[in-house]
Amino acid sequence: MEKHTGASAGGAALAAVDPLVDFEAYVRASERKHQRLAFLLTGDLAAAEDLVQSAYARLYPRWDKVRTYDAPDAYLRKVMVSVRTSWWRRHKNREWATDELPELSGAADHGADVVESQALLGALRSLPDRQRAAVVLRHWCDLSEAETASIMGCSLGTVKSNTSKGLAHLRAALGQAEGEAS
Amino acid sequence: MSGADRDPIFEGLDRLAGLADREVAGDRMPDIRRRVRVARQRRVAAIGVAAVAAVAVGLGVWRVLPVDDKPQPAPQPPAGISQTVHPQVTSVAPGVLDIRVTITGRSSAYTDASGRPVAAGPAVVRLSVDGQEVAGIPASKDASCEPGGEVSTYVARFPTGSASSVFAVPVEGAGEHRVEVRASYCADGEVFESVATVLATTDTAFDVVDETRADLDGDGADESIQLLMPPAGTDADQQVRVTWADGVAQDEPLPNTMLNGASSRGPRPRRRRARRSSCRRERR
Numbered sequence: 001m002e003k004h005t006g007a008s009a010g011g012a013a014l015a016a017v018d019p020l021v022d023f024e025a026y027v028r029a030s031e032r033k034h035q036r037l038a039f040l041l042t043g044d045l046a047a048a049e050d051l052v053q054s055a056y057a058r059l060y061p062r063w064d065k066v067r068t069y070d071a072p073d074a075y076l077r078k079v080m081v082s083v084r085t086s087w088w089r090r091h092k093n094r095e096w097a098t099d100e101l102p103e104l105s106g107a108a109d110h111g112a113d114v115v116e117s118q119a120l121l122g123a124l125r126s127l128p129d130r131q132r133a134a135v136v137l138r139h140w141c142d143l144s145e146a147e148t149a150s151i152m153g154c155s156l157g158t159v160k161s162n163t164s165k166g167l168a169h170l171r172a173a174l175g176q177a178e179g180e181a182s
Numbered sequence: 183m184s185g186a187d188r189d190p191i192f193e194g195l196d197r198l199a200g201l202a203d204r205e206v207a208g209d210r211m212p213d214i215r216r217r218v219r220v221a222r223q224r225r226v227a228a229i230g231v232a233a234v235a236a237v238a239v240g241l242g243v244w245r246v247l248p249v250d251d252k253p254q255p256a257p258q259p260p261a262g263i264s265q266t267v268h269p270q271v272t273s274v275a276p277g278v279l280d281i282r283v284t285i286t287g288r289s290s291a292y293t294d295a296s297g298r299p300v301a302a303g304p305a306v307v308r309l310s311v312d313g314q315e316v317a318g319i320p321a322s323k324d325a326s327c328e329p330g331g332e333v334s335t336y337v338a339r340f341p342t343g344s345a346s347s348v349f350a351v352p353v354e355g356a357g358e359h360r361v362e363v364r365a366s367y368c369a370d371g372e373v374f375e376s377v378a379t380v381l382a383t384t385d386t387a388f389d390v391v392d393e394t395r396a397d398l399d400g401d402g403a404d405e406s407i408q409l410l411m412p413p414a415g416t417d418a419d420q421q422v423r424v425t426w427a428d429g430v431a432q433d434e435p436l437p438n439t440m441l442n443g444a445s446s447r448g449p450r451p452r453r454r455r456a457r458r459s460s461c462r463r464e465r466r
Binding site: 056121124142 | 189195196197200203213214217218
């Protein structure tokens with residue numbers, strides 16, 4: 001199991017490389033973890049794919065500058081959260097959570113895990129956008145409160161309250177799922 | 183917090199995130215480049231729209247607001263075509279201005295409905311006193327100013343008729359009155375307007391101190407005879423006003439009637455004479 005710590009896939013060491021080649025290398029190196037983050041932020045595979053592509057497309061024109069950062073991933077995460085929030089604002093009247101969850105193939109051998117993942121995904125989807133982002137950034141990306149606040153563009157207090165509420169909701173969902181599995 | 187702590191939330195989220203792995207696309211770059219290109223085109227289009235909007239707003243503001251305090255030069259008629267308006271204003275009686283207007287010029291002839299040339303000169307004349315139009319010649323529906331009209335010289339008088347005809351315009355209050363005359367003329371298909379303004383001063387209003395009626399001209403109809411006293415503080419003489427049976431008024435000054443204190447005594451003998459005359463007429 002890999003826990004993502006925001007480490008750069010490129011960084012200053014690539015400064016002398018052709019930016020386009022460098023960007024393609026960065027995309028290839030980082031797409032998997034960013035696809036995962038996007039899925040957790042959106043709760044939907046198709047939306048996650050779209051979110052990752054949109055974030056890369058926004059990063060591309062600025063890559064010459066961002067590649068010199070110590071942690072380009074942090075910049076990309078910020079872009080993803082920002083894009084996701086703007087989508088939510090644009091489509092909030094047309095989007096709603098549903099109880100119908102997708103079939104989680106590939107995990108058929110692990111019945112309890114499937115139940116838990118389905119419950120977690122349902123709970124994650126039902127979270128408000130900011131709570132979801134706070135929980136994912138804090139507990140899956142393992143970012144500090146300050147880093148999370150910077151990415152979300154809000155105060156530490158907002159991060160704390162959103163994380164607390166989101167975690168409580170997820171723990172309740174997980175506890176219920178464990179009860180059902182046992 | 184770290185992964186070593188076996189945080190159940192992290193475990194659950196990480197397991198869930200693993201579902202996204204099967205969705206990883208083959209080569210992302212073509213789609214990323216396409217999205218960048220589309221975004222760039224949208225940005226360029228937005229900048230273009232903003233620029234057009236800014237230009238439109240700027241033009242609107244430029245049209246609405248005066249950008250230059252300098253007066254714009256009036257359009258000039260072609261060389262050799264001009265018109266001059268000469269208003270003559272006299273104050274012959276208190277509260278009345280006599281106005282006559284002479285218009286001289288050289289301009290293109292108007293054409294009638296059938297395209298035949300009609301006389302050159304002013305087609306529309308407007309006479310206004312203190313901003314109110316008091317007389318004029320309205321525009322004719324038949325006359326139009328067309329290019330290539332024959333150019334000729336003219337002298338026109340208003341009111342038309344004899345040279346001594348005048349517009350008798352009553353005015354309120356003594357003092358200065360603004361008389362403006364506007365007369366249009368045709369200059370090779372374009373109508374221009376010449377304007378003249380004069381300031382006329384009317385005498386201070388006289389008081390009617392006595393009045394009688396008598397048949398002065400023996401036509402069987404009585405005329406009105408009024409004795410007019412100038413207001414205090416003026417050097418004017420007393421006047422006698424005869425209003426003939428046809429309504430025309432004629433004022434004649436009575437020289438030296440207001441000199442050396444005559445103002446207080448002057449009218450009395452005349453009033454008495456007028457009364458006697460009236461009595462005589464009644465006796466007849």
